[in-house]
Amino acid sequence: KQEVTQIPAALSVPEGENLVLNCSFTDSAIYNLQWFRQDPGKGLTSLLLIQSSQREQTSGRLNASLDKSSGRSTLYIAASQPGDSATYLCAVRAGGNTPLVFGKGTRLSVIA
């Protein structure tokens, strides 16, 4: 059974700092991996999707990497801003038509 773990559970950083969020999964046979952002009490916003054949994806200040063989992904946020404060969730999919398996998320606070 696939399990996804995110470390740390919570993180507080000063504005402008670069930071890394970690995600690990137990079964390396994944189809793709997604990073989501969730504001309190709200739905999920997809940030980046990495196919199993890819090593990384970039969008603006965000960069996600994938090391499938070691079961790890990282989300790098450059020059953090208070508006980045949210919970970041990592999720993996085993096959094309299979559900997402989520971690519990990392709650990020960026202090002005």
Added chain:
Amino acid sequence: ETGVTQSPTHLIKTRGQQVTLRCSSQSGHNTVSWYQQALGQGPQFIFQYYREEENGRGNFPPRFSGLQFPNYSSELNVNALELDDSALYLCASSLQRPANSYEQYFGPGTRLTVT
């Protein structure tokens, strides 16, 4: 392009009652998935509907049931509500096509409180 919408936004029910949550999928999407997210947890998969048929189910009891309609909108029904059913219920739509990576797009969720 219209995104995924869910109704109602918030709902308060009493233990033992029944509830129906609704979801309208993103335009052109033929698959709907439902997830339950308890406070402080990641979303847990409930079930998925593709072309009006359930084609995947997570570890949830039969009192959780669903429907998908010809226009691909969907309903989640929960009977005999329990206190532990209090959660944010998320609907996600997708297009079953490898070219789209089966990427799921989530709605804003329905917050259900059972008292």
